[in-house]
Amino acid sequence: MANAKKVEQITGMDTDFAQWFTDVVTRAELIGYSGVKGFFIMRPYGYAIWENIQGELDRRFKELGHENVSMPLLIPESLLQKEKDHVAGFAPECAWVTFGGAEELEERLCIRPTSETLFCDHWAQTVRSWRDLPKLYNQWCSVLRWEKTTRPFLRHREFLWQEGHTLHATAEEAIAETETMLNVYAETYENLLAMPTLKGAKTDKEKFAGAEVTYTVECMMHDGKALQSCTSHYFGDGFTKAFDITFTDKNNQLVNPFQTSWGFSTRSIGGIIMTHGDDNGLVLPPRVAPTQVVIIPVAAHKPGVLDKANELWERLKKAGLRVKVDDSDNSPGWKFAEHEMRGVPLRVEIGPKDIEAGKCVAVRRVDGEKIEIALDELEARVPAILDDIHALMFAKAKLNLDTNTRSAVTLGDAKAIIAEHGGFIKTAWCGDEACELAMKEQVGVSSRCIPFEQEHIADTCPVCGKPAHKTVVWGVAY
């Protein structure tokens, strides 16, 4: 039953995955379209997921000593141009402000596509001594990138994110920060969003404009494609030299500090949808679901049913859960389908016979499993069931990732695997960008990352046959 296609408005996943995705984000009221292409409205149900993610990430950041700040929205063109690689990467997709009121501006201002230049400009004015370091800053904001193709959650022209920016006395400390924050992200994906991760470094071709190293978390979606899910960058002292940021170190020498940045965006919600969703709609991980439990009174007109439903609601709310009663005048069947479509992790049904028997029936969204719960055990059982649901969702997604990650020794293998199965392939790689480009042209995949966990696939590069010292994971990316 749970896997039957109940909600007619949603296209089947296997029929058209892209249309299924659009149907889900629209029908579940996560997203609204505005009058400007690529600028989406985060509706209450979608934004509440983001708030839950925000709360958890923000707590983790602060526990590690980070402080929140707010930098300006606008960057003068001259400031953006200070670091040459950075401006080359971002200027083509900047939105430009040219008028303030009726007056044409002397210098045009871009809406931040990212804020490295603003943080560096501020640090150049405020950092003087080793006592001022490290600076561990973060901001929650939106950024703009004027993309040609846009899709809800996956590619907005404006998207919400956090951007961490840190400054350190030594390269070692900055590299450690870059790694720590990538691990915080991966842990959040796994423990909060029930999404298994592949962690690694980007190739030079794929790294962030201006970075020395970019680390990435890559996730596999239900259709076998990759979602670059967040990144963490080590900048060395490239920006700090360009912006003339110096400090007096403990040996009384004037030196440049080292820098990182790292970002996590609402794209993660696209990842949740495409990792866990099914033909009935959304399947939300319990730890970020705006409603974790929906209580549905059955035969609600019978005496005592609605009161009992409200009593259960009260008790679960007190236990710290996000819970709702659906006491609307729709039929139970309609409610079941509606809350399934909206991905509520657990449905609790309560009717006259249940009350008589001192129990209720709970139904897990992830697999339709029905569980009888004695009413006096409600607060004890429900949190444990939600944890089970999280574990089940993670295991399901992990199986998809593991099953659809395959090794290829030759170019022929790689082509055959991608043509037949899609998913990720692991190959050896010589390190040449030419071979990376050849993989794109001939196999249709881009490098996702050089995984932290390296394994031996082959001695030679599948493209050029030269000696290979690295293993790369490739895939088709969103």
Place this chain on the structure above:
Amino acid sequence: MANAKKVEQITGMDTDFAQWFTDVVTRAELIGYSGVKGFFIMRPYGYAIWENIQGELDRRFKELGHENVSMPLLIPESLLQKEKDHVAGFAPECAWVTFGGAEELEERLCIRPTSETLFCDHWAQTVRSWRDLPKLYNQWCSVLRWEKTTRPFLRHREFLWQEGHTLHATAEEAIAETETMLNVYAETYENLLAMPTLKGAKTDKEKFAGAEVTYTVECMMHDGKALQSCTSHYFGDGFTKAFDITFTDKNNQLVNPFQTSWGFSTRSIGGIIMTHGDDNGLVLPPRVAPTQVVIIPVAAHKPGVLDKANELWERLKKAGLRVKVDDSDNSPGWKFAEHEMRGVPLRVEIGPKDIEAGKCVAVRRVDGEKIEIALDELEARVPAILDDIHALMFAKAKLNLDTNTRSAVTLGDAKAIIAEHGGFIKTAWCGDEACELAMKEQVGVSSRCIPFEQEHIADTCPVCGKPAHKTVVWGVAY
């Protein structure tokens, strides 16, 4: 001692209040200047105050059933123009985006100065039936207004705020929402920021562009000037008609709903500074202070002192307080002055003799009062002392407001009072805009509000001598 001018870098309040204000926001590291006029950096200490305000307001909004959303940053010019009064009010101070990447846009886009038009556009697409109402939405974001004169916190070109936007089936319900939210704001000012409030309606001249009614919270600063501290607007069905938002009511009639909006911004932090600050710098209300208690070890090199300081820190942290130990190698005297300048509500000093006597000394920032606390009563006493501090700060500010609010029957009275004392004056008013303008020209004051609590000052307008039915409060505004 507490009122002696210890921190040399800060200009005296009586010497130059404006310069004092700038010194405080800079020296206390609340604000940084960016390369673009009117775009300020909220540094960690300033932003942390905002986060504490945000948390409290957000909780109040949600308890009243409001949901958070995120609307786009950019508004097409044609959308802004749909409501005629609104565009007339805001277009002159919009920042305009004219290029996306290298391409000139067909229609220019303004960076939101406020988001009524975006919410209305969304509702026109999504509201159909009385079942869809009310819509109780809020968003936390920044907005842009291209002001000529700018000052930290008080007048930014970009400022952080929340904007609530709601839609209702009836005018009564919308008016009640407008009032409720103004009361939530006033309660927050009083109970969180220790700032007494004057609540009332704006005159037609001063109301928000497009609103039928604007309610306001006005606060008096230390120098007797007024700060318009937040506003709440009732729009009637003006926008909903202009945007063609309709719904089918319970009688199956297609009608226009009624609308409100309300906003609270980082300007409130400017209000905190100018209400409570003194010649030694900031004085922060305990309920929003990033650090509520600073523990300063005295003779920290003596055995056991630092351990004891850390133990007290641990205990107060567990009690839910925001507390820090200053174990830097600066002298106690320097630390006292520094944390006073930063406005930390309570300083706890602990040295060898205190430890021996089983006590510590707590010093209140607001008045320098010293309080001995038995160490085993620490968790019980400190929260109560912080509540006392809040009450003291409120009382001090209330005295300033009451003392400097005076009644004037004639224009001569009004001129004399303002010339001699400044502050607020209350007069009768006939309701004519001409007389309002005359008050500005001849007395130098603008109307702050028509207070909810009306009292009888005179039978006739002090300007024209015609019968007056309203009492207005006037002042010089920031």
